[in-house]
Amino acid sequence: MAASETAADDTPLILVDGSSYLYRAYHAMPGLNAPDGSPTGAIYGVANMLRRLLREYGPERMAVVFDAPGPTFRSEIYSEYKANRPPMPDDLATQIGPLKELIEALGLPLVSIEGVEADDVIGTLAREERERGGCVIISTGDKDLAQLVDEGTTLINTMSNEVLDPPAVEEKFGVPPARIIDYLSLVGDTSDNIPGVPKCGPKTAVKWLTQYGDLEQVIANADAIGGKVGENLRAAIDDVRRAHDLVTIRRDLDLELHADHLTRRTPERERLDELYRRFDFRSWRAELGAASDAAEDGEEGSAGTDTDAPDARYEAILDRAELETWVERLATADLIAFDTETTSLSAADAEVVGISFAVEAGHAAYVPFGHRYPGAPDQLSEETVLELLQPLLEDPDRPKVGQNLKYDCGVLLNHGIELTGIRHDTMLESYVLDSTASRHDLDSLARRYLGVEPTPFTDVAGKGKNQLTFDQVAIDVATPYAAEDADIALRLHGEIWPRLAALEGQRRLYEEIEMPLVPVLARMEHTGVCIDASRLAEQGRALAERMAAIETEVEAEAGRPFNLNSPKHCRKSSSAKRVWVCPPCAAPRVASHRPPRTCSRSSPPTIVCRN
Secondary structure, three states, X not given: OOOOOOOOOOOOEEEEEHHHHHHHHHHHOOOXXXXXXXXXXXXXXXXXXXHHHHHHHOOOEEEEEOOOOOOOHHHHHOOOOOOOOOOOOHHHHHHHHHHHHHHHHOOOOEEOOOOOOHHHHHHHHHHHHHHOOOOEEEEOOOHHHHHHOEOOEEEEEOOOOEEEOHHHHHHHXXXXXXXXXXXXXXXXXXXXXXXXXOOOOHXXXXXXXXXXOOHHHHHHOHHXXXXXXXXXXXXXXXXXXXXXXXXXXXXXXXXXXXXXXXXXXXXXXXXXXXXXXXXXXXXXXXXXHHXXXXXXXXXXXXXXXXXXXXXXXXXXXXXXXXXXXXXXHHHOOOOEEEEEEEOOOOOOOOOEEEEEEEEEOOEEEEEEOOOOOOOOOOOOOHHHHHHHHHHHHOOOOOOEEEOOHHHHHHHHHOOOOOOOOEEEEHHHHHHHHOOOOOOOOHHHHHHHHHOOOOOOHHHHHOOXXXXXXHHHOOHHHHHHHHHHHHHHHHHHHHHHHHXXXXXXXXXXXXXXXXXXXXXXXXXXHHHOOOOOHHHHHHHHHHHHHHHHHHHHHHHHHHOOOOOOOOXXXXXXXXXXXXXXXXXXXXXXXXXXXXXXXXOOOOOOOEEEEOO
């Protein structure tokens, strides 16, 4: 069947490198598990990225492309291709089938062609779409696909927010997209076990390609390249040409599948509900239920509808009666999500200009009282707002949750309010659950756990030298931004806390150490720490005298003076003796190979080397 010759749609064709994201999500996400104990981290990570693409682009045509199991033509070219890769971890392999079920339930075409890698399928479909005049977005974290970029083909990485068009490719790699294949042929690819030129790194490859033009010209001028790296190039010419074949993405496959076949289908809500229940993706299931309720009420939906967040109701509270109604509601809530908007990132210098609350997902309120700009509407006074809210904020029996509440504690102390009842902090929940998985700021957590993109501060306040402080932001602009912060904090807690609560050791760390420290550290930062300046100075003088004495003894052992603070003066050499200094007794000792036994008072000795 021939590809269609009709004009391309206005919306781009989106091709997702599913194999790339599968591994990236597996390593990036925490160890999530379904109620039956089966792993779900990779499923959640990939689905989260797909939902983001659907939300941001609303494409009519989109496909998720996976590698098929088994060898490909590259294995015939080079038997050691990808030979260094370990087998897929069992807890990842078990997630592939359920992930594909979820992708199909989302209404997305799923592509996997035997004997062909995902890159080649993507390359062929992208070429076909470009020939018919359409634009292509390739979602991937694989640098090899940069060779496909052109004026109508863009790479995006939803995990790093990186977007690569032709200028961005050249800025990142030092060569334009047309030279990416040559570049990869020279540097090789350790992840695929493709050898390039030994000791030829990115800078050397860019230098050669800039000087000579392309790979064949680099090879033609190999004799003119001096040094060891030149010898390596001349010895590796066969490897480089083979690498060129291996890294080149095929764009001419004879596929039965074409771009016109990649139309999205209507999501299967019942199947999604069952899968979300099975995987314990509760917030997504709740959103699905909210969308279904809206449909039953007569609201129309479509394949491009944003279902990543419930229909939000964010309101500004500008009169006392409205605030009193909210205070009554907050006083009976099981958990209050809370956030402050201020004039500074420094808690010590910040003034509160407004407070936001949420007690249910999708419904939040903002109480402005310190916005100062020409034409600002009437607001409640600071005295009125704090008079009504202070008893609630200082009530230890009213549980509160927020993002980085230590900051909010500090700024409220500036107004004479001591925030109590701090039950949860989403930043600390994320950190204790998995400290190294990602950043723990609100925007990063929202993207990771909720699949939503919060409004950036620069969208409401501007950027650079013209950036406004929040008291200068118009209230109608400030309200959805501020209320969203409280709403997202509440939703994040609902997503992260069950995972943390299931881990006994980490839960104890969170509840017994991290959370109790929040108000303590806030008060310390607000009040300051008393320091005996004279004793501190005395200690400094004593340490300086001891350091000078040790330096004198070390130089005596070394036989000449040198700067102990200089790495250059202290670097190792084949003729160097090592001077080991035992800090407790300040006794320098010389050893040729390993440190001598230290005294009983010693911690690991400090090594000082003599040239």
